[in-house]
Amino acid sequence: MMRALIFALLCAAAGVAGAAETIRIKDIGKIAGWRDNALTGYGLVTGLAGTGDSARNKATRQSIANMLSRFDMTVVADDVQSRNAAAVMVTASLSPFARPGDALDVTVTSMGDARSLVGGTLILAPLKAANGQVYALAQGPLSVGGYKYDLNGNVVQKNHPTVASIPGGATVELGVANDVSNGGQSVTFVLSDPDYTTASRVAAAINGALGQNLALAQDASGIEIRIPEGRRARLTDFLMAVENVSVEPDRRAKVVINERTGTVVSGGDVRISKVAVSQGDLKVTIVTDNSVSQPLLVSQTGPDVRTMRVANSRVDVTEQGETGFVAASNNTVADLVQSLTRVKTNTRDIISILRAVKAAGALHAELIVQ
Known part of the structure; x- marks a missing residue:
């Protein structure tokens, strides 16, 4: 990790020293x-193998009843007991120069308590923009990158089976005039x-x-x-x-730090004023050894003779032989990191040092901590 950090910083410095990009x-x-437009719709996924919404979801039952009514079938919502359907939200992004007939990729997400959307098919769903107008129609079989199976309290799951996609599953009905x-x-x-x-x-x-x-x-x-x-x-x-x-765009001086991964990325032109850095290490370790003390002879028995558990503890203090000292005068972040590496400073300590240098007012850049 340290070699990669130094390589990135030195390459940035070399880029500044070379010809302007x-x-x-x-x-x-x-x-x-030039902007994309978000489309959203409500739909119904059918064909699920008993992994759809339960009877507790009134919206799903009502949606099934409404869909059947379009085919001249009158079914009361309370009579719908199928678990092979699920209520979903459908989202897509409409490109700024989309024309009628173009295909859009669609994302389908479950709204109820469906366990999985594997094997389902989205029934025709209109996709609307923020103005409430329909711009596309979505329909087709779902592609799910996961699964979930459960039996008798045992669950096996991979990824998120309640989120699916339909590549090219929506057709643009109304283009955008930009x-x-x-x-x-x-x-x-x-x-x-x-x-x-x-x-x-x-x-x-x-x-x-x-x-x-x-x-x-x-x-x-x-x-x-x-x-x-x-x-x-x-x-x-x-x-x-x-x-x-x-x-040739101008660049602001920035230093980006990711403390979770121990990564530091900096431009080679980030300057540091005169600063002195002293870095040392003190390590305290407490070790406990558990041992058992028991009678030497089995015949030695009595109310006061028994096996004893003894805990022996010791404290070990280890101090680094040398304290690293680095003096920087009108240098860059790459120069400082290279100097810290010579005194064998790890990446975590370099991050702490850069934050301390920024607090001291010697780092002339925006410090971004992720």
Whole structure:
């Protein structure tokens, strides 16, 4: 783990020391209006082998009765006693440029006390958006990545058998009309990580690549790009040219620490002011040895002669032979970690030291503890 930590930090430092890295702006943001839409629906899964909802779930019984009524069959909900059906919620994500007839992946989750959805089939269920309008219809056999079997109190279960999926199980009935061009006049590019420096660089890079003063950074997140009159008829080609413009984004100094796994990730340009770190170790161990004392001769018996249990305890104190001392002056996190490694400091102690350096005000970066 320590070698991997040092390797990651040194590679980050080497990357900063080398040539500046430029990436396409499409990898650091997106055009405003490009978003997925959540769809939700209520449905009924049938065909379960006695693992569906019990008779206590009135909603499931009512759903079965309502479904049968559509086929001219009148059944009272209280008369439904089947355990081969389950009430479920159906969810899907509608892409921003979905067209009628496109297929969507569907996730099905149980609502009642069904034990498993293995072998079930989803009956036709409408999927609605937040505005209450139906955009897709879902139906088909379920794919469950687990199972659950129980008998006489013995249960064998793998994964979550009450959650299933239907790849391509929904068909889009109503597409989404997205006007990303603000009426054909301009588009707005939105950064995934808002930053004033990066926004300004993106605007300058677009203007330089297209040869016109078209882009203007509105704030730390949005860059408004004016569409030339000659390019409005071919908006797709214009946006392709914009997305492939390369830029050098600015990066904030961050150190990410995961205490559960003992992982530290830092950029090579994270600076540390003058600081001295002293690290030592004191280990205290209490050991108890249990022994039995009994009479030497079996004939030695009496009311006061019996086997005794004796506990012998000792305290062992182990102190590290040398105390590690590291002095850092205007160095990076990678330099500090490399110095701590020379004095054989483990990863857990390095995490504690970095937190102490941040508390001392010497670590000039945002410390993120996961």
